[in-house]
Amino acid sequence: MSTAHGALYTAAWVALCALAAALTARSPRAETLLSRGYRRLLLAPWRLATGALATLFLVGAAPYANDPTWDRPVGLFMGVLTYVTAPWSVGAVVRALRGQLPRRHLVVAACAWLFSASWSYDLYNFVRLGAYPASWAANLAASSVLYALGGLCWSLVYRPPTGVTFGFLHEGWPAPPDGDDGRRTALPALVFVGFVAALLLPFVLDAVPGLRGVAPWARW
DSSP: OOHHHHHHHHHHHHHHHHHHHHHHHHSOGGGSTTOHHHHHHHTSHHHHHHHHHHHHHHHHHGGGSOOTTOOHHHHHHHHHHHHHHHHHHHHHHHHHHTTSSOTHHHHHHHHHHHIIIIIHHHHHHHHHHSSOOTTHHHHHHHHHHHHHHHHHHHTEEEETTTEEEEGGGSTTTTSOOTTOOHHHHHHHHHHHHHHHHHHHTHHHHTTSTTOTTSOGGGOO
């Protein structure tokens, strides 16, 4: 993408983000990212622990990724933004498509998703490197997959007597249900952690002596 096209694209998504902020301000607080129930969901110890580990990996792996657009600040802000927004965004998309939320939430969720997974990365590298990153499309695809996996993982709740399920499938979302027990969600959460590890680790394995080329499926 040329510098001129990058500037136009940036102006377009900044306008969309402003629209999303206005729609959030007009929506009932209990439905939005700003709700008290959603904060309670994010503050569960197992979610905080896995979110911190994922962010630390993104920060620590940056010097070994052989990617000039992925440095420690990128790892930090993309990890934090994903943790803070992904469970809500994934849930809002599902609930809006099922008619359980107003369709305006699709705009807000899409902007939160794209800003966390792509636009923040694009803007940071645009300012830092003086040109729109050539890897913007590849990053958008890869980071969106990771964003969706994170949103699904951190949406897991234990709901008596249903068992482990996604919180966005039930009334009361985005607040966690009464009786939610992080110990019971540990095993299902590990499935998502495994998928994320399989996608991320190959980016840095080549920097480890003896492990170069052990994950050819990720050479995208």
